[in-house]
Amino acid sequence: xxxxxxxxxxxxxxLDQPRDNRAEGAAPPARAxxxxxxxxxxxxxxxxxDAFRVLYRDLQPRFLRYLRVIVGDEAEDVASExxxxxxxxxxxxxxxxxxxxxxxxxxxxxxxxxxxRQRQRxxxxxxxxxxxxxxxxxxxxxxxxxxxxxxxxAALALIARLPRDQAEAVLxxxxxxxxxxxxxxxxxxxxxxxxxxxxxxxxKLAGFLGE
Amino acid sequence: xxxxxxxxxxxxxxxxxxxxxPGSGRAGCDPLASVLAAAAAAARDVERAGEDAxxxxxxxxxxxxxxxxxxxxxxxSPLAKLLTIKAGAFALALSAGGVAxxxxxxxxxxxxxxxxxxAGASSxxxxxxxxxxxxxxxxGAGAHARAGAAGKAGLTARIxxxxxxxxxxxxLARQAYAAVTGADARTVQVLTETGVQQxxxxxxxxxxxxxNPQFGSLVATAGGQANVADYCGLLLHLAKLPAPGGLVAxxxxxxxxxxxxxxxxxxxxxxxxxxxxxxxxxxAAFLSRLSGSVLVRLPAVVxxxxxAGVLAALHxxxxxxLHxxxxxxLPAKTLAALLPxxxxxxxxxLPAKTLAAxxxxxxxxxxxxxxxxxxxxTTAGILAKLPAGSLxxxxxxxxASLVSALPRSLLSGLPPSVLSHLP
Numbered sequence: 052x053x054x055x056x057x058x059x060x061x062x063x064x065x066l067d068q069p070r071d072n073r074a075e076g077a078a079p080p081a082r083a084x085x086x087x088x089x090x091x092x093x094x095x096x097x098x099x100x101d102a103f104r105v106l107y108r109d110l111q112p113r114f115l116r117y118l119r120v121i122v123g124d125e126a127e128d129v130a131s132e133x134x135x136x137x138x139x140x141x142x143x144x145x146x147x148x149x150x151x152x153x154x155x156x157x158x159x160x161x162x163x164x165x166x167x168r169q170r171q172r173x174x175x176x177x178x179x180x181x182x183x184x185x186x187x188x189x190x191x192x193x194x195x196x197x198x199x200x201x202x203x204x205a206a207l208a209l210i211a212r213l214p215r216d217q218a219e220a221v222l223x224x225x226x227x228x229x230x231x232x233x234x235x236x237x238x239x240x241x242x243x244x245x246x247x248x249x250x251x252x253x254x255k256l257a258g259f260l261g262e
Numbered sequence: 263x264x265x266x267x268x269x270x271x272x273x274x275x276x277x278x279x280x281x282x283x284p285g286s287g288r289a290g291c292d293p294l295a296s297v298l299a300a301a302a303a304a305a306r307d308v309e310r311a312g313e314d315a316x317x318x319x320x321x322x323x324x325x326x327x328x329x330x331x332x333x334x335x336x337x338x339s340p341l342a343k344l345l346t347i348k349a350g351a352f353a354l355a356l357s358a359g360g361v362a363x364x365x366x367x368x369x370x371x372x373x374x375x376x377x378x379x380x381a382g383a384s385s386x387x388x389x390x391x392x393x394x395x396x397x398x399x400x401x402g403a404g405a406h407a408r409a410g411a412a413g414k415a416g417l418t419a420r421i422x423x424x425x426x427x428x429x430x431x432x433x434l435a436r437q438a439y440a441a442v443t444g445a446d447a448r449t450v451q452v453l454t455e456t457g458v459q460q461x462x463x464x465x466x467x468x469x470x471x472x473x474n475p476q477f478g479s480l481v482a483t484a485g486g487q488a489n490v491a492d493y494c495g496l497l498l499h500l501a502k503l504p505a506p507g508g509l510v511a512x513x514x515x516x517x518x519x520x521x522x523x524x525x526x527x528x529x530x531x532x533x534x535x536x537x538x539x540x541x542x543x544x545x546a547a548f549l550s551r552l553s554g555s556v557l558v559r560l561p562a563v564v565x566x567x568x569x570a571g572v573l574a575a576l577h578x579x580x581x582x583x584l585h586x587x588x589x590x591x592l593p594a595k596t597l598a599a600l601l602p603x604x605x606x607x608x609x610x611x612l613p614a615k616t617l618a619a620x621x622x623x624x625x626x627x628x629x630x631x632x633x634x635x636x637x638x639x640t641t642a643g644i645l646a647k648l649p650a651g652s653l654x655x656x657x658x659x660x661x662a663s664l665v666s667a668l669p670r671s672l673l674s675g676l677p678p679s680v681l682s683h684l685p
Binding site: 093094095096097099100103104107108111112115116127130131134135138139141202203205206207209210221222224225226228230231246249250253254256257260 | 271273276277279280281293294297298300301302303305306309310312313315316317319320321322323425499521523
């Protein structure tokens with residue numbers, strides 16, 4: 052079942068609004084502490100170990116998921132390298148919390164790209180046991196049964212089937228938690244291009260689910 | 263419900279799903295939304311492995327003398343939009359309110375409890391080890407924790423290090439905010455910048471300080487109760503800076519101990535109205551960390567307090583902003599350190615006597631390099647003021663074209679051994 056684009060929504064002016072503004076009012080409590088990250092970042096820049104641990108706990112799972120799609124089973128190695136670079140460059144980082152996550156994502160992406168270049172191998176080999184993919188097979192069956200039906204690994208495996216630019220756009224937005232602008236900065240593209248890539252990626256994902 | 267799976271899926275819906283906007287179906291029953299939610303689901307413990315290794319790397323990078331790291335640090339954040347607690351207290355906030363740090367997409371939120379407990383345990387261990395988290399504990403939440411902190415501190419006022427003072431300021435702001443709004447202090451965990459500003463500006467601040475002896479050290483550090491709001495405003499990176507009078511009212515020890523990130527973001531406008539008589543009282547440790555653009559606007563009598571190294575470390579473009587008349591008032595030794603970086607235009611404007619005095623502090627080689635930038639006429643004027651001994655060393659190092667343009671009267675005093683080598 053291929054979804055059709057909604058022409059009226061395609062010109063939606065609010066797409067350029069920063070996400071935090073748009074979500075204002077109806078924001079779930081989970082959104083508020085975003086800026087807390089800025090404070091934690093500052094402490095970490097001053098050498099505070101606890102603050103660094105908080106950053107690690109926030110970012111490492113995101114890195115691993117993003118990197119698994121990009122470099123496959125070597126995600127952990129690339130993530131470790133990423134942290135070394137973060138530790139080294141942390142004091143030179145300037146920006147807010149959103150900026151920090153984007154900055155960190157850029158480092159992870161650069162490490163991944165270097166890694167791929169060195170290994171001269173095809174990217175995106177996510178090894179997921181077949182049975183984990185099973186819940187995705189019958190999309191209609193999963194409908195109504197909640198997200199616990201789809202494991203994170205299976206979701207990543209599905210995203211890994213996308214062309215890399217679409218997969219990256221989707222991952223940076225959802226897993227890394229970046230808005231379109233921050234994701235665009237990481238990818239070195241215009242926000243519009245990243246929105247389009249993410250949109251196409253979602254449509255393709257929906258197509259996979261409808262297969 | 264975004265109808266992702268029902269055929270009508272537009273870009274706006276896509277953006278909402280990507281943003282995890284509530285009601286967009288991300289966590290609902292839509293299969294696509296479920297996939298995205300699963301991709302961004304709560305982190306599993308295994309995904310946080312490797313933390314200690316990363317921390318080891320981090321500590322290795324940050325185990326540098328404090329002075330060096332401070333000196334290298336420039337302003338890092340354009341005013342934090344929200345103020346909050348730090349890692350340890352952060353964990354408390356997590357466990358208490360179920361508020362998650364990783365909020366961008368709603369990802370990892372449901373694991374906040376698990377991670378909070380981990381963070382809390384680690385933090386508690388740190389407190390026990392180092393006993394350096396009094397501020398955090400005080401900011402923790404409950405009266406019980408505060409009492410514990412006060413007990414630990416023995417209620418003896420002491421000068422707090424800046425990091426601890428900042429934490430205490432956060433705690434104070436939260437309590438004052440609670441007092442203003444009539445909220446239970448325990449429920450106030452995160453304040454917006456505006457909230458902090460309100461709290462610090464409020465009349466309740468004074469009462470909270472009086473009622474809570476654990477803020478005694480903060481008062482002592484700020485040099486008096488009246489300075490607390492200004493001092494905390496600075497430490498907490500609030501947009502509203504202290505009035506110029508407020509800044510100079512802070513004790514030299516507090517100003518000197520302000521983090522580099524705080525000092526470097528003080529704009530020139532904050533210091534411009536301060537009378538020179540007050541500026542000269544500011545400690546060099548504070549002045550020397552002001553941004554270059556602020557430094558060049560300071561009066562010469564203030565700049566002379568600075569170590570030559572601080573001025574010499576400024577970028578040449580910043581130095582170019584220093585007026586020659588200001589430079590002329592610097593001690594010869596300080597000026598000498600700056601000369602190699604000064605633009606020719608500034609050099610030309612310096613009084614020959616001043617320049618000569620500064621040059622006399624430099625090696626012949628350095629002098630030759632500087633003089634070579636100047637016109638023969640200016641050079642002659644400067645050289646004429648240098649002692650004959652240094653002239654003997656400098657002249658042979660000058661470019662031939664410059665030497666041949668120097669007046670004979672200047673060269674006549676040179677020994678024959680030097681003259682014989684000249685064109």
